[in-house]
């Protein structure tokens with residue numbers, strides 16, 4: 001569905017990402033991990049058509065993207081600059097749905113349902129500046145989920161919430177996306193989260209970022225916050241990803257690296 | 259506590275000034291500077307001794323204020339609409355500002371009263387000319403502030419709009435305009451006080467109704483208390499408009515004031 005071919009970007013003379021190659025299949029959940037400043041946001045912004053990469057290509061369904069692709073939602077890392085302070089949470093979530101040709105009532109119902117899912121039904125009338133960072137982040141997630149995009153890009157979407165809410169949001173995202181057959185690219189610097197959420201974990205190196213590991217996550221059964229994290233396979237994979245992120249050479253103990 | 263003290267101070271400054279003013283003008287005894295008590299009396303006789311059904315306003319007050327306030331509000335509204343529309347165009351259409359800037363700077367530098375004779379030729383004597391003077395004089399703060407405001411929209415806001423593919427109309431109506439609203443309101447407020455001045459100026463030259471005309475008439479009949487009553491009237495109107503405007507602004511921009519307080 002999504003393909004990155006030798007994607008590179010330099011800001012002036014600073015090389016942020018260097019020849020990133022990646023193929024994402026329809027319905028797949030791919031987590032991208034990498035140290036801070038390795039160009040994760042740059043990668044995501046290139047896919048979203050917000051910056052024009054200086055090298056390489058982004059292909060969606062085989063066609064190079066030019067500008068922002070259709071049916072795309074983004075949960076921005078900088079959530080405070082992506083919610084409109086002159087609108088309530090409900091209006092913020094409902095605004096993109098105008099494009100979906102829904103009337104006002106259906107838009108509000110869909111927005112309300114999404115806010116409920118992220119646990120903010122009671123804060124629908126609140127304005128962004130009346131909410132904590134974690135709440136704003138959840139509104140931003142609700143907006144993306146309500147939009148039901150084909151491709152969902154999330155840039156450290158669970159960074160400002162407490163551990164338990166974070167787990168709930170991880171499960172919610174997986175559930176909603178599986179239900180609508182969305183493809184997800186989720187950026188995180190949390191190794192644990194990448195293994196738990198992803199069907200695949202892609203590791204980027206220190207700047208300039210390039211792919212140093214691409215690990216399929218093969219865990220049995222539906223994911224469960226407690227059980228899944230106890231599994232041997234989970235623990236091994238987590239260690240493997242951790243080593244790659246720290247720039248160590250991979251231990252070849254049953255986990256395939258490409 | 260501090261706020262309470264400053265409130266009392268602000269309140270007391272008014273009577274103290276009035277008493278000082280009264281004493282000084284009485285001592286001076288100049289016919290050009292009548293004491294405030296006489297100005298108040300004149301003010302009352304001319305405008306405030308009417309029937310209750312007219313809110314105590316006299317017929318003369320209605321005849322004088324009506325046309326003036328009508329012109330002021332009409333001129334300000336036209337200038338506001340034009341200023342916002344042009345400002346959005348200048349701020350959002352790349353390159354347009356560069357082409358038009360020399361012309362706009364030139365027009366902006368012209369003192370509006372000097373254009374009265376030209377407007378006389380272009381429009382008829384009377385209200386159209388006065389409207390033209392007001393509009394021409396007060397459009398600039400709105401225009402300049404709107405241009406600045408729509409240029410300064412946060413990049414994050416626009417990127418969100420792009421990703422979710424808002425229509426051009428939605429981007430303008432729900433992202434750019436609200437984001438620029440604080441600046442636009444600052445421009446509108448400045449324009450309102452300018453509009454009051456230009457309203458009087460436009461009525462001083464070639465008009466036979468309104469506050470400016472009435473002021474000129476008082477002056478020509480050596481009624482200095484009357485002249486001062488007009489000056490006081492203009493001050494009161496200015497205060498009143500400003501207060502009303504702030505109330506409206508508080509409603510429309512509550513998100514802005516609150517968002518800033520919380521940062």
Ligand SMILES: Nc1ncnc2c1ncn2[C@@H]1O[C@H](COP(=O)(O)OP(=O)(O)OP(=O)(O)O)[C@@H](O)[C@H]1O
Pocket residue numbers: 011014016034035036037038039040041042043077189207
């Ligand atoms: N607009 C820009 N102009 C110049 N340099 C930039 C710009 N945006 C990012 N950079 C630089 O590019 C590098 C990668 O930035 P990016 O935001 O993609 O990193 P990141 O992996 O998302 O980091 P984090 O985990 O902290 O969010 C950083 O060193 C940053 O300083």
Ligand SMILES: [Mg+2]
Pocket residue numbers: 040041042077155
């Ligand atoms: Mg980032």
